[in-house]
Amino acid sequence: MTSKKAIETLAITTKIVLPNDTNTMGNLFGGQLLAWMDVIASVAAHRHCRRTVVTAAVNNVSFAQAITQSSIVTLEAKVSRAFYSSMEIFIDVFVEDPSSGKKRKCNEAIYTFVAVDQYGGAIQVPESIPESPEEISRYEGALRRKQLSLILAGKMKPNDATELKALFFEEKK
Amino acid sequence: MTSKKAIETLAITTKIVLPNDTNTMGNLFGGQLLAWMDVIASVAAHRHCRRTVVTAAVNNVSFAQAITQSSIVTLEAKVSRAFYSSMEIFIDVFVEDPSSGKKRKCNEAIYTFVAVDQYGGAIQVPESIPESPEEISRYEGALRRKQLSLILAGKMKPNDATELKALFFEEKK
Amino acid sequence: MTSKKAIETLAITTKIVLPNDTNTMGNLFGGQLLAWMDVIASVAAHRHCRRTVVTAAVNNVSFAQAITQSSIVTLEAKVSRAFYSSMEIFIDVFVEDPSSGKKRKCNEAIYTFVAVDQYGGAIQVPESIPESPEEISRYEGALRRKQLSLILAGKMKPNDATELKALFFEEKK
Amino acid sequence: MTSKKAIETLAITTKIVLPNDTNTMGNLFGGQLLAWMDVIASVAAHRHCRRTVVTAAVNNVSFAQAITQSSIVTLEAKVSRAFYSSMEIFIDVFVEDPSSGKKRKCNEAIYTFVAVDQYGGAIQVPESIPESPEEISRYEGALRRKQLSLILAGKMKPNDATELKALFFEEKK
Amino acid sequence: MTSKKAIETLAITTKIVLPNDTNTMGNLFGGQLLAWMDVIASVAAHRHCRRTVVTAAVNNVSFAQAITQSSIVTLEAKVSRAFYSSMEIFIDVFVEDPSSGKKRKCNEAIYTFVAVDQYGGAIQVPESIPESPEEISRYEGALRRKQLSLILAGKMKPNDATELKALFFEEKK
Amino acid sequence: MTSKKAIETLAITTKIVLPNDTNTMGNLFGGQLLAWMDVIASVAAHRHCRRTVVTAAVNNVSFAQAITQSSIVTLEAKVSRAFYSSMEIFIDVFVEDPSSGKKRKCNEAIYTFVAVDQYGGAIQVPESIPESPEEISRYEGALRRKQLSLILAGKMKPNDATELKALFFEEKK
Numbered sequence A, B, C, D, E, F: 001m002t003s004k005k006a007i008e009t010l011a012i013t014t015k016i017v018l019p020n021d022t023n024t025m026g027n028l029f030g031g032q033l034l035a036w037m038d039v040i041a042s043v044a045a046h047r048h049c050r051r052t053v054v055t056a057a058v059n060n061v062s063f064a065q066a067i068t069q070s071s072i073v074t075l076e077a078k079v080s081r082a083f084y085s086s087m088e089i090f091i092d093v094f095v096e097d098p099s100s101g102k103k104r105k106c107n108e109a110i111y112t113f114v115a116v117d118q119y120g121g122a123i124q125v126p127e128s129i130p131e132s133p134e135e136i137s138r139y140e141g142a143l144r145r146k147q148l149s150l151i152l153a154g155k156m157k158p159n160d161a162t163e164l165k166a167l168f169f170e171e172k173k
Helices: A030-049 A133-152 A162-172 B030-049 B133-152 B162-172 C030-049 C133-152 C162-172 D030-049 D133-152 D162-172 E030-049 E133-152 E162-172 F030-049 F133-152 F162-172
Strands: A011-016 A052-062 A072-082 A086-096 A103-116 B011-016 B052-062 B072-082 B086-096 B103-116 C011-016 C052-062 C072-082 C086-096 C103-116 D011-016 D052-062 D072-082 D086-096 D103-116 E011-016 E052-062 E072-082 E086-096 E103-116 F011-016 F052-062 F072-082 F086-096 F103-116
Touching (some): A011 A030, A011 F030, A030 A072, A030 A103, A030 B030, A030 B052, A030 F011, A086 A133, A133 A162, B030 B052, B052 B133, B086 B133, C030 C052, C072 C133, C086 C133, D011 D030, D030 D052, D030 D103, D052 D133, D072 D133, D133 D162, E011 E030, E030 E052, E030 E072, E030 E103, E030 F030, E030 F052, E052 E086, E072 E133, E133 E162, F011 F030, F030 F052, F030 F072, F030 F086, F030 F103, F133 F162
Antiparallel strands (some): A052 A103, A052 B052, A072 A086, B011 B072, B011 C011, B052 B103, B072 B086, B086 B103, C011 C072, C052 C103, D011 D072, D052 D103, E052 E103, E072 E086, E086 E103, F011 F072
């Protein structure tokens, strides 16, 4: 099973925000953006492992800035790290200024997908190779996030989450 | 500003999974479920504060079990805790067995919404009153989750996250 | 075949009226509401008999009051009476006042569904047990409505429609 | 206000039944057909009065025959009679046999629309002129149906519904 | 294989332009109209040959006039000429004036469909018989358009396109 | 008004073919692909001129190869040449092999967009600068295609279409 570079999984999609995508404030619905992110993240996950992939978790999404109707929105998804059968994917969301064309990042999300066989059983995926500084930083954070979600799900004891614990003990010193 | 009981914010919606809601495995798309959860969570948040609400974050969603086409899916959303202008909402997802009619819980998600005025500025919301054991347990966990998301966003020092730190130190003793 | 209480069939769904659901007056399209009612009524019918159900007729729907964009609309469907293989379902539609949260009933509809086997042939369904005064009144009216629709379809002679005829003769006395 | 011939209001639409329009039996959803009928009926009503029209009631629809996926479905709507501000519209639904191309009628529905001004208030519409035998028969039945729906809504006493009563008394003789 | 008259393939559909069909100018999206034209053209092609048909090409569409939201739009499609396994279809698009009801033609498009067997292989279709002056003129132009598209696709030498060449040489004389 | 390089207008979108996007053969509907191409082409046109753009024409699209359900489809749009107020856009459509991930080009289309002011009037756009061999070849062909469409629309005499005529006279020599 050949390892895959993060960049090989990059999936891009560009959308125009239509009236039906907006809430009463005239801004893009959170739920619509979540659905768009899921589709493009599944493409990135598929490009990593070339198998059927299913959404396993949405780890963290924040909607810091409103996106107005008619905006041109670009979503970029890339596998940040692969575990045995799961892949963590970062999705960066950019909005283009209509006059200058400058892209401004307005959202970031982390989804987890799992590769499955035809019966829905989890199967192994290739390793992920980060290259750019951002890819490396996200790769390293992935383990911490995995431990955190295992603790929150009651599947790991906080004491075993060495990566995560470091966060608190460094400060204590 | 009168406090609201958690139960007063309960919002329910029932869906049938249509062909276009499914992935290549014939199961409900994660992205479609995320969008459904966002809409019903926004109703619960609206019922808490009776103001315009916008999605602020998706804190945690896990897709443990596949939901097949034609399933009857029920989503129940309830405000678990209110902070100054934000509300944490739990969404429980149930699927009905077609023959016995038994409802089986198959997903759980936590979203955060913010109440805004007509300019999009955050405004204060009423306090939330939990009553049932589950409501109380979710109310208490909400502070821990809020601290965690502030730390992950770099807006709080781990050392100040007293609620969260307890998780690690209890074990150390 | 065990009888079912009306209340066991109750199906609830809550929607937000989006731009694409509205007509040129900015109000919810009749056709969209008809489609929503059909889905939730089919859930109630399914809960009654736990078999595949198909729409057989829409007996009466009136759109007394306009429902504006962004409204929170709740539909409640319940089997009012079961005949051999058909079920009459009442759908009540409520709109919430955005400020006070008061629910106001704005529509009422009656649909008929039929339970079918895998070849589409009609099959028997359990009896329906009304309990509340409203359930009992709707249960009793169902026979009258069935006779009426049989007459209108030319499948029953007016003279045999004893329940319905009573309507006219009572007055004559 | 010039009277309109029924034929001048004829509105036709042809659809192909897509996967998402079907239920678990692979047949066209009742709710989807109801929504299609509403749109084409509103075009017929608009052609009658050239004003904004809104759905007032669905008087009777029966789904006698299933329509399978990929079918070519044609809906024909025509005003059958106009009252002061309301219009009764008949919608006939045809399905084409894929090989022979023969059109077979598979549904019939009656909707009522009301013409409104910009404030939503009911306004007068032109009279309707039926010409063909079918148009005349539907024109005559419209009064009977109007009386029936007024009685069912509790807005008319059965004794005053002269047209409708005739149905029962003719037989009595 | 019996020839088909052009008029026997006429397919009509009427739509109302909804908010989600419009661009930022409040006019019907070109892409939405293209999709509507494809569906109705496929019905005309199907009526010509009574076999499965697939879109082979869009030869020419021009969007001369904007169509505003809430417009009633009627599309009329008719086979203009059949070749061995392909059919050229003209689609005429009309918009109704809301007050006078006058239909004004606002678009014209030419699509090509191919009849296929269950493996997707091209199969022969009946000949097409034009009758009205417009049908005859479109029938004659079809060969010229076919030659043109073959040249543009590099599948025919300009010198062999006798019909098309005439366009240039007539003028030269 | 600064000229724009072709590459600066590149717009990319990636889609997964869902059940509702497919025809009875289980392949992507031509009409759906036309709509997707229109949206991404409008993004490329917008990036060229940073003004509101509307679809003016679809010059040529051929659907050589069927695209099956669940395929990952990528559309790439780029301005090939700008005239006074119009822009010609090439859209290349690629499908990914699920196992190898190899992208195979399966469609090509040419759309024309026009830049408009707030009243819908045509306005001037910057010049386009082609750089790669493919960009240059498409830039040069654009004039020939423009003359062709003017002739077909009856707005130019064949004799004045110097670029296009060359096609026929070269061969004559």
